[in-house]
Amino acid sequence: MPRKTKDILKQIGLQIFLLAITVLVMFPVMWIFSMALDSRNIDKPLDLTLIPPGASLKAFTKVLTEPFNLLCSDPGNVRSCMTFGTLLANSLLVALGTSLLSVALGASAAYAFSRFKFIGRQAGMLGFIVLLMLPATATLAPLYVLLSQIKIGAEPMRATLFGLMVAYASGTLPFAIWNLKGYFDTVPKELEEAALIDGASVTQTFFRIIVPLAVPALAVTVLFAFMAGWTEFVLAWTFLEDPSRFTLAMALRSMQGQFSTPWSEFSAMSILMSLPIVALFFALQKYLVGGLTVGGVKG
């Protein structure tokens, strides 16, 4: 077979395969779009249509503009209820705080593990990964008791957004440290040695050499931590008391009724909540492939 025909056949085969995967990937995504557009706001759609009859953006406008009646500091006063904007502000704060903690503490620890030989190095690395294996579900009760003891001002740290950030960061740190350490390992040591000879301090070499070269891995760390802070709700639901601190993920959870769920609004809210994450994924996609060394592949 001539080379050209073979290439064309291969291309057709690949396209069929990848289009099939695309259909499988897009099917649930389309389903949730279709539900969000369904103006009837019924429990379950009655047919498999992308654009349901009477499609409208009503669910989106309702979610975006109307207050959430279940999440009010004062149940009698609508003005005290959370709106999409106030929920969004809390979510952003928690997600960004988690990202910042993970990347700052993670990079610092990973740098030590990657660049120094010291007593307890192996044990320290293993210690962080072992903590990832402990199921977090049952530690909720002890963590609740513990964080209630630590006071910020007059109130327990448990009920604050800062408490949430710290708790989420403890979940994202083990992976961040392992992944960053693996990436730092790929940065040649000679670069820093040269800088140190030129009189730079360890801190300077870290910020001037390691950080710029490790942008992909740092971006991945930020992405994962942001996602964790943005989507978590079980811990938040258990720990927070004041509805004015509630997040989007918690509001979404509160829509899941025991007997029925307003699916159009739930879907619209889901789409709105997924958008920032998807946008972040697209923005950081060029770093994603290079930034995930997962334990470290050295060339």
Added chain:
Amino acid sequence: MAEITTLAVKKPQRSKPDPGVSIKKSLLPWSYIAPAGLLMLVISFMPQIFQVWMAFTDFRVKNLRFNIFSPETWAKFAPPYAQPYGLGNFIKILTNNLALENYDFWRLLAFNVTWTVINVIFHVGLGVLIAMALNSKGLIGRRIYRALFVLPWAIPGYITALTWKNMYDQNFGAINFLIAAINNTFGTNFATNIRWIGETTPPIGGLLSYLPLAFYALLMANVWLGWPFMTVVATGALQSIPEELYEAAVIDGATGWAKFWNVTVPMIRPAMVPAMMLGTIWTFNNFNVIYFISKGDPFGRTDILVTQAFKLVFEQRLYGVAAAFSIIVFFILLAFTLFQNRITKATEAYNA
């Protein structure tokens, strides 16, 4: 050549202490680790210690007022030790002696291991296959495919899980609608009222009869969620393979399969093994998919260990039992990971 640091450190030289390392020299690196270490110590480690203590007691709702820092609560709210000898919770869990419906520890464990192994095989297999397709030369639309294929990973897991649950609905779910649409288009006659989650008759009998239909439904959803991560890792590894290796293999007379097994597989192994281990830990403890799609239905047969632990905490409020349960889960996962590390290491030596 690619060198790898796997999760468990395996190089034998770790047993020799480095003569150049003194306590004084260790202070600087430890000061860099201190912030992260301190946070993990307070948020992860201390609750775990508390949990270990709880596991030996009969801690219940009324003991939540117990405060280790204020002695006046001790007499009133301290939980009694679980009988016998404090090991009561562990014995009850392992001998299925809990007053819970459909509870069987060994069935949970068997299901959890099956669930993890099958999922990771699919994630890695599909992930590598799709990464290779995306990496082939002259592919049209590569960028569009790459962008679309991160969607399952980028959409928050809880939302995906609830969407799949909705799609599996017997009367109004998208999957049954889809089957109906296929029937209409092609004149076929498949069943359109399948109870994807509630069906109790297993679709495959014999050895696999402990896996209900819900297992396959959950598997489909979790495979949908899990492969993009593996594709991204595999893509990075595939791109680092020098073209000359393939050219050399072709000169040696290697064809498609031989090239895959002798060049691609050994070259992407260093990246895939740690990703697989992480995938194993994540899948083993992956709460969202199971809890939000099936909630363990039918009759707890799709429960995994963490969903059972969650039910112990949030539905039964048996904190002591749940703590003991978590400790057991931890040791199982540790054993599982070490075992997996051993297998993957063994094949590594074989390939080298």
